[in-house]
Amino acid sequence: MSSSSSVTVHILDKEYSIMCPQEERTNLVSAARYLDTKMREIRSSGKVIGADRIAVMAALNITHDLLHKQEAPQAQTSSATREQVRDLLDRVDLVLATDPNERKS
Template sequence: MKPSNDTVTLHILDKEYAIACPQDERDNLQRASQYLDERMRQIRATGKVIGADRIAVMAALNISHELLLERNKLEAESQGREKQLSLMLGKLEQALSRQDD
């Protein structure tokens, strides 16, 4: 059974948006909109970017950049763990082969 979509009202940079959203994703959507609103307000406060569209694009670029940095960090950590596991497996195989001798 599909979750029902409810309309959620979000406030982003002094504008109101009604968004259809599954009930179980409502909290995540509200947190995301609050984060976006904060980032857009920070950009607007610098006075360097004028216009809601430009502010939204700059916020999207900044958030995308953060996401990519975190994704790269997680991938590097994962590769490090895989390398450690591979080394440990190699040592375990060596130890087991010595026992077979």
């Protein structure tokens, strides 16, 4: 059974103490750094004012990226499958187009 301990992270100039299992500590710190970076990028753009709004925009951007990355492998797999099917159809067409007497050898 894993024990939890408090981890302190800094996000947009604020300090947060979060309870976290020891084995997840590194992931939590990385996630907090990533969120902090995204929020700073949004704040520095000057288009969004207020920590709450910046946090919501960062959450939307991160969620959009995550969903896009989840869809991408499916599209790549689908494309690769289509390519394999086309290749097989080309091979079948080639075999069917050859003289039947040549295929018997």
